[in-house]
Amino acid sequence: MSRFHHSILTKREHEIFLLLMKDYATKEIAKELGISEKTVRNHISNTIQKLGVSSRAQAMLELIRLGEFSLD
Incomplete structure (x- = not known):
């Protein structure tokens, strides 16, 4: 069984949030x-709009909750 699931994020959104999780700034x-x-x-x-949240922090928490990212 594949460990990959269908992501709600595009490839680029995933790349960006992965870097946000690593505490990168927008620049x-x-x-x-x-x-x-x-x-x-x-x-x-x-x-943020897709997830129905109001901030980057909430988006990151929601993505973790949805299993898009893990904290390890």
């Missing part, structure tokens, strides 16, 4: 992924 994420800070913020906003 650092943009540099790491070779995209603009505005694009990073747009992806974060889209994810």
Whole structure:
């Protein structure tokens, strides 16, 4: 059985939130992924909206709760 499940996140959203979980700032994420800070913020906003939460922190908690990320 595959350990992968269908993600509610796009590949890019997943990459961004993985870096957010590692305490990267928006500017650092943009540099790491070779995209603009505005694009990073747009992806974060889209994810927050998709999850029905109101902040990055709540989005991260919800993604952990949903099994998208683990704390190990």
